[in-house]
Amino acid sequence: MTGGDGVLPLAVTMGEPAGIGGEILLKAWVSRREAGLPVFLAIDDPGRLQDLAARIGLDVPVRAIGSAGEAAALFGRALPVLPLALAAPVEPGRPDPANGSAVIESIDRAVALVRTGEASAVVTNPIQKSALYAAGFRHPGHTEYLAHLAGLSEEPVMMLAAADLRVVPVTIHIALREVADRLTVGAIVHAGRVTAAGMRRDFGIAQPRLAVAALNPHAGENGSMGREEIEIIGPAVAALRAEGIDAAGPSPSDTLFHPAARARYDAVLCMYHDQALIPLKTVEFETGVNVTLGLPFVRTSPDHGTALDIAGTGRASASSLIAAMTTAADMAHARLSPEG
Template sequence: MGAPPDRRPPDGPPLAVTMGEPAGIGGDITLKAWESRRDTGLPPFVLLDDPARLAALAARLGLNVPVRAVASAAEAVALFDNALPVLPVALAAPVVAGRPDPANGAAVIASIDRAVALVRAGEASAVVTNPIQKSALYAAGFRHPGHTEYLAHLAGLADEPIMMLAAADLRVVPVTIHVSLREAVERLSASAIVHAGRVTAAALVRDFGIARPRLAVAALNPHAGEGGAMGREEIDVIEPAVAALRAEGIGVVGPRPSDTLFHAAARSGFDAALCMYHDQALIPLKTVDFDSGVNITLGLPFVRTSPDHGTALDIAGTGKAGAVSLIEAMRTADRMARNRRAGA
């Protein structure tokens, strides 16, 4: 997942990067990412944000980042080496670091909408989203659980979106996502596992260039249920799903006990692991590589990645936030977009 910096010339349009929550660390880490562009092999991107607030933030943080407003994404590639190109998105209220204002919710959503529109029009290669503060958006009338679901809505997907988290040598896909553990068990179904497996396998081929993907399916219960002594979900739900995926020609093994699925030797045996609930996926991912995790939405008609962290309101505007995850999200999006173009 983390290839070394290569500074390849762009073979397509720039990435479209959203502002995220303006009171969070999105601005801080995007400025730092641009400043590191030569050392990290960062692909050109255009940021959808407020140029004046970014210029003021760069000055406050002591970052040498010239900010330039542009009229189109097409201007970004030629400008990128010398200045941070920004497509202006107007904010309704002044930004105070660490204090989200619902009045700016419309601008946050407008940034996402325009980024998606740019990619769908062929003017940008992929969407990279900075973290949003859902509580502020809910207060502004936002009615989606999060980024992933909203992007699926914009894409007109009928099926549930699939979230992949990737870092170092591990990719994980939670079958159930932002629900309680009790509800995750209640919602788990063979059809949900099969859907996640199909979408993941297709994405590994199309977006990651893996000709014959290998999936591992985690068990739900300790010791994979011990033949039903510790729960029947493996027998009644997971094993039928694995059999259905295998019947479709997808390389898959499982259900495997999750306590032995994620050590180094086990990870070498699969390209992605399907996990039954949120923390079963996120705990090993963040243990293996806490700083560089990337959130990827699979099954969209466009590429979307995001850093695998939140808005970090407590350190916003202080310069303490690291840009590693955002940088890897940009580089991952660029590789995925290149693979899609090569396979088109």
């Protein structure tokens, strides 16, 4: 999946045009050979990307294409872009809600390309949700919008993945004080089912091993420091095991992420956002990847935001986007394998 005519490219979305998405996209193309990247195309404004390349001193020929099928033959000598016009000029670091419709359309078109078999996977650049909300966007974020586009009846699951660690938060963007009230046996079981299925289909792991983190210190100390492990997490682990899923826990999270522990599982179900993201970003800050499990198509994203404070300065690292592209290509290949 790395070159030649007929290769299905990755479809990379615009993301917030005032953020670092364009810069890391350009840098990824510059690093394409060194990083061994698959063919990719951008759904973006070619003029914006060309101006940005000049601004930050990158020699990137940007070429508009008429269809995804043109990307592979062009990729070695220019960045292929399916043109998408912006409504307003872009000022780095200053999102304009007027461009929100283009950001959303870029996502729509990327998903459509994958679903019609013209692209292999969707790689999304970071969005600025406040700007999209001002433009009328009514979804909490990328994941929920992608689920809407896919017509899913069940929620997909967010996984953060790195070379040495994969984590899945059961509850995500809520206040810490709300976590215990939001945790249910059903929520944990759903996350475990989708994760196990995703590990088999998207990562080629035939018998995935799931570790399940406790919520409370010392896994609740038999109820003396909370009963969530006894009443919620333990029963969820038992339910997963009854379905044939290799799940173990609840395990104290302070002993779950060191190297020897990581060798004993393929992914961890975590009970809240920071329980998952702190170890992931400690282990692999530069190359973490956001993966959406449970979609009918492959979607990955860099594990960082729009970084408005450094947009347009040339200082942004493309490492996470490069990892997201590599992961997307590997996942797409796994889905095509006989076992996928």
